[in-house]
Amino acid sequence: MSAFQRFTPLISALPSTVPFVGPEAIERNRGLKVKARIGANESGFGPAPSVLQAIRDNAGEVWCYADPENFQLKQALARHLGVAAANIAVGEGIDDLLGLIVRMVIEPGMPVVTSLGGYPTFNFHVTGFGGRLVTVPYVDDREDLDGLLDAVRRENAPIVYFANPDNPMGSWWDADSIVSFARALPETTLLILDEAYSETAPEGSVPEIDALIDCPNVIRTRTFSKAYGLAGARIGYTISTPETAIYFDKIRNHFGMPRLSVIAALAALEDQAYLGQTIAAIKTSRDRIAAIAETNGLKPLASATNFVTIDCGRDGAYAKSVVDGLMEHGVFIRMPGVAPLNRCVRISAGVPAAMDLLEASLPDVLKAL
Ligand SMILES: Cc1ncc(COP(=O)(O)O)c(C=O)c1O
Structure with a gap:
């Protein structure tokens, strides 16, 4: 190494990588074409027509920054959730907000508790700020609330991260267990409760907003x-006490929210009927994925999300050949990264044409293995 070290030792020591390989990179690197994009838990059903119309109607405003205080969006979210705007912070997706939270709390060397094989972008941020990941294995393909609590106490950890419903397994806990978990944490431990999939979760699995709104x-x-x-x-947002929410203003990218994204979010909140239709379409697609898996002798796990995780019954190498084999047919799916979860593959709900291609391709892929 040269005597002059331009980058911090922390950053220099990090691998230059992205936690996810995108379908675009797979197309570039393998010379394949994605025909069914059902690997990244996006919604192939797309946004509401009313949202697309709002984007089109306002496209000419794209030369303007958005309101750096996100006033309107915070007001609309507050109305939607039944909280005060002061309880909300807005950011460029949950991924951005996770990075901000870690930056607010973590100094190099501090322990951060999460599940072994849980959402990798969170880990990416922890590592990026020098935190030390303490991981707790899943139990029965579900995040282990007792294990997480034990690890928090043992390590005196300033953050515990928990996704309900969970990615990559699609599993979930009931609301009461989550509230008890949150209330059992030491006040020195911040719970990041990632509810990316709250809309598709079964009744009774997402705590009421009031149940945790006063927890600092x-x-x-x-x-x-x-x-x-x-x-x-x-577009992502957080719900917390106002005292916590103001911390985002200290470090967030104040002009980070794209103007058309804010317009899209406002229109989406207005169109709850379309959201209801999408949730129904996701359920139908989940059932279809499960049926396709079973027909092919694989075991679908119950899901509260917009994807279905399927136990392929063997090891990670076998599941990876299923992922790679489907991609040869233009079907992009993903799989959990860590054993024992990596015996599974993960398939996002999608439009019927995507399901048709999955159904037609999977038997060929399995036969060839
Ligand atoms: C648990 C979880 N959190 C966060 C995200 C990312 O959310 P966003 O697109 O808002 O950054 C995902 C996306 O797959 C996820 O599964």
């Missing part, structure tokens, strides 16, 4: 990327 050590994260069909618009 809880931040709930939500997104327009999943059921609202706006992943490419990058």
